[in-house]
Amino acid sequence: FKWKSFRVFYTIVCIAGACFNIATSILLLKSQGVIYERVDKVVFYGTSAIVYFKFLMIAKKWPILGKEWENVEQSQKHYGYPKKLCIKINIITTIILFGAFVEHGLAHINILKWAGCCQGDNLSVLKQYFTNVHSQLFNIIPYNMPLAFINAFLNITATFSWNFTDLFIILLSLSIAARFQLLNLNLKSIKGKVQHENFWKQIREEYNSLSELTKMVNSCITLTVLISYSNNLYFICRQLLSSLLPLGNTTETIYFYWSFGFVLFRTIMVSLFAANINDESQYAKEVIYSIPSENYGTEVSFPFYNIILKNVIRLLQQITTDDVVLTGMNFFSVTRTLLLT
Template sequence: MSMFNKNPRNVQDVSRRLNQVMGPKITEDHHSAHLLLANTPPDGGYVLDIDRHDYDADLNKGPHTPDELHVALRPVLVLAQCFALMPLYGVSSPHPKHLRFQWFSIRVLYTCALVVGSITIVILSIIRTVNNGISFLSTVDFVFFGSSAIVALLFLKLATEWKQLVDEWGPAERKIIRIYGPLKKLPNQMRTMAYTVMALAFAEHVTATATHVANALPCTGGEWNWRLAEAYYHFAFRQVFSQTEVSLWIAAPLSVLNLLVTCAWNFMDLFIMVLSVALAARFKQINDKLESVKGKVMPRWFWRQTRELYNTLSCLTKRLDETLSLIVLLSFANNLYFICLQLLNSLKPLRNLWQAIYFVFSFGYLVLRTATVSLFAAHIFDESKRPVSVLFSVPSECYCTEVQRFLTQVTSDNLALTGCRFFSVTRTLMLTVAGTIVTYEIVLVQFNAVNSADDNSHNLTANCFM
């Protein structure tokens, strides 16, 4: 009986003896210092447990591994700051303790400049829309620049909360790393995703610019001169240059603003993707271990340890959803709007080859990006439900309250990113969005005068300097 008392020294002795007796059964999967022992002796209900404070303190020791969130996200956050998003200091530091947010800083000023510029374009777009008549196609600039201003504000808000999120994520992640090992491919995977998405976004921006130049060429009789630049800016920024003359000191900042807004708009989806990958990968580590012991007799401490790690990820998922829910909602609303817009534009005759190239590339990229965001975000939900099959296969001789609690949590908890809890991002959401797009498109085709809204748009010379 004395062997099962609560004295930490005796607990260590018992742990040592169990390692000597059971050998590989314990040390094969976990380091003995990190085991949660939950053996119930035949003559009593005493539970052996390594002191929780010492356990957590031990896990918080040691250097930060390369696959921790802060370290893996460094290239992504540096990229964000190039587009006036996430105005934080210390993002390139190897330790999250150096992260800090400062309201009165050049980075926040850079973000505010993007917001002010976008809002200015929104106001001018509203004025032009009111003067020329409202239609679905006339709302493009209003939605594009308006949503980009909201994106910048949401990431500004996120920057004020980021250090707190990373401080909560880090300890939970290190517990999993100590038991299941690091994810060595995660940083490279995040970098690849970031560079691929932003390269495609830049390519789309270039094709859009080339399309405007091709539309402006007839205005100068095919000559490349300053009049071509004037015509280009009239096509690209009609809401601005319908109010004033084209000048270099206005045109140059507008070009920079347009590029930043395009990148910020794409970065919103990228950010959801990389965080979803990081979280789903941790769930996958637990699930892979569970799959390897499916149908086997495992001790109670194993189920307790796994359940607690799963619960840690559960809390982390809910915390991440609280932080990202507005961004997720805006992302899906934006993608839904622009897919409908592109489908509506497909009913219009294309003026030239560049316009055809831009339409095919832009629409394909938009659909691909929307599907990718949905699948990556839905992967969190998929991985959170994977333990069910393993838990249903637990042999009766090792079924215990820990397994029962674990099974109850997995089956009853809805772990997924949401759009402010209006919807949960799962695989079935993609079918719902597809059905919604078809419905909206039918309505738009019936009630939007596609040709009459832009009757003069086919007369290129009439639109050169309007």
């Protein structure tokens, strides 16, 4: 990570652009009154500014996190690499970004159709379009084309950041859960069998390293998780409110259902993939409960019994008392029950 780099400069420009749009959106609320469409702009650009800043902070920590992740993979390389993980990542990324592209396209096609239908003034369709999309900007600044295109670019990057936040959480969760799955595959193969004390010592150490990796990841993205859920929940409620109003043309109807379905889809995907970390981390308990009595000293010497029992109990205590889970700033933990609450 280097502060003097194009990527950092680009991020700072995006933060400045988002903050400028927040200020103009607040001024629009003050001058023309509070309605949901205007509040949406404040929430949208406000969330984007926080996301930009947070990812800049994550970038500072990323080399340390990457090194720790590499150390875990090297220490567990005897398990191999998670099967088809790269394919899964590519498929999920394609689905999320394609859905975001369609949603963004439908929204602007709908506005372009509205602009083309406007009559009774001398404004061009393009000017009508830009003054509608960036109403907060041209409420305080006279319309000009270069500024309109610059703000359109800022709008696209803000839209991407919103979708990328969910995608980022999904892919990190998928990768962590995949490491736990490799450990669990090893445990499945010995379920109900007698094992030497070195085996349980190794399993405990590997489980602990994955637990520590999860906590490190969570410390980096816990605010990002909170932002993701807060933003998605706001727009789900916003879309539910919009459903009470009559829909206009076909394009508007398609956009509404696609947008509503897509934000629900992303929220569910984030919840399920993040919750899968906790699910996979709990599997070892099932194996420990199925340990034969021989492993507890029925047919072995007392010192051997003590060593095995110590490692097994320590592992079981860690699994049952240590929450291996992603959180939203510790306000909530992402488990499967979160979807129902």
